[in-house]
Amino acid sequence: MGPLYNGTTCGTIKEGQNCITHGRPDLGYLYWRWQPSQCNLPRFDPNTFFNLLSNKHIAFVGDSMARNQLESLLCMLATASYPNLVYKNGEDNKFRRWHFASHNITVSVYWSPFLVKGVEKSKTGPDHNELYVDIVDERWGSDLEHIDMVVLSIGHWFLHPAVYYEGGSVLGCHYCPGLNHTEIGFYDVMRKAIKTALKAIIERKSTDGNGIDVFLTSFSPSHFEGEWDKAGACPKTKPYEEGEKMVEGMDADMRSIAIEEMEAAKVNAKKFKGLRLETLDVTKLSLMRPDGHPGPYMYPFPFANGVQEHVQNDCVHWCLPGPIDTWNQIVL
Numbered sequence: 113m114g115p116l117y118n119g120t121t122c123g124t125i126k127e128g129q130n131c132i133t134h135g136r137p138d139l140g141y142l143y144w145r146w147q148p149s150q151c152n153l154p155r156f157d158p159n160t161f162f163n164l165l166s167n168k169h170i171a172f173v174g175d176s177m178a179r180n181q182l183e184s185l186l187c188m189l190a191t192a193s194y195p196n197l198v199y200k201n202g203e204d205n206k207f208r209r210w211h212f213a214s215h216n217i218t219v220s221v222y223w224s225p226f227l228v229k230g231v232e233k234s235k236t237g238p239d240h241n242e243l244y245v246d247i248v249d250e251r252w253g254s255d256l257e258h259i260d261m262v263v264l265s266i267g268h269w270f271l272h273p274a275v276y277y278e279g280g281s282v283l284g285c286h287y288c289p290g291l292n293h294t295e296i297g298f299y300d301v302m303r304k305a306i307k308t309a310l311k312a313i314i315e316r317k318s319t320d321g322n323g324i325d326v327f328l329t330s331f332s333p334s335h336f337e338g339e340w341d342k343a344g345a346c347p348k349t350k351p352y353e354e355g356e357k358m359v360e361g362m363d364a365d366m367r368s369i370a371i372e373e374m375e376a377a378k379v380n381a382k383k384f385k386g387l388r389l390e391t392l393d394v395t396k397l398s399l400m401r402p403d404g405h406p407g408p409y410m411y412p413f414p415f416a417n418g419v420q421e422h423v424q425n426d427c428v429h430w431c432l433p434g435p436i437d438t439w440n441q442i443v444l
Contacts, residue, residue: 114142115142115433121190123190124187126179128426129429129434131406131409132431138349141403155441156444158192162217168217169258170217170218170261172220172265173222174263174329177429178263178266180436181436181439184430184436185443196210206222207221224249225266226241226243227305228244228309229248229250230243238275240287242274243275243305244277247308248308262325262327264306264309264326265329266302273288276296286298286301302366303369303372303373306373310328310373314380318383324388326389326390328391332394333363334427336427342423343423345407345425347407350403351402352399359395363399374391405426407426410429
């Protein structure tokens, strides 16, 4: 049947993910659907979503994958009711809030690429990220009392060079030559960050008595098949066949950390009423969709003057509409 919306009917698609409007010629990626093997996944129905979440606040917290998922949801909901942008702050739309007056639903996005307190590398500051693995990022943490459902999504930012702090002192670093710190990689740090975030949610929501639904979206693999600035970095126009591609290596490790930490937090949350925690396990179904990224169509008509030798590609985020719409189907 194809997607619920397109590049012109939805006004909240991020420019770089509007693949159709940017001239992507093949449209097969819009029609493939993931079908789970043990249950039926119905088409997304915005009215069902509205009825379930009337008078509630749903927040997406994390990196640009969280924002990608949020914008997909907004597009699908906007087919039934108009979202009013009621708040925005930060460059590149990092903190925004919409209100659906028809059902008094608030949908917001919080930029927090580590979930914990962090200082992002910048031209004026350090050329690495700094993370405080035991301190939750209060840019979203301080709003928890007003949030009824939260979707967390992190991963890709942990691959960047960083120095980590715990208990006020340096824990170690990831890829920081020139600094006299111990190289500890990023897996354990990501684990600590998820642990800290879930602990903060459980502690704060168990005392306010309102409960919360928590989803942790698992790692979404990228599909670079070459250099990011060469034509054909993610050239596929069809999904992989079953068995053609396995979840392995870093993708598998990142997924495992999310699932293990969520399972541990679930045990902790059982002591309290109204706390529901679930991993939104999208790693395999995302891995199977190398055809769903903007690739060179993150910019309008990249081949208008013939095939260029250098062209920037996005083989990480997802076209809207596209495979990421499935994630929100599963949430519903």
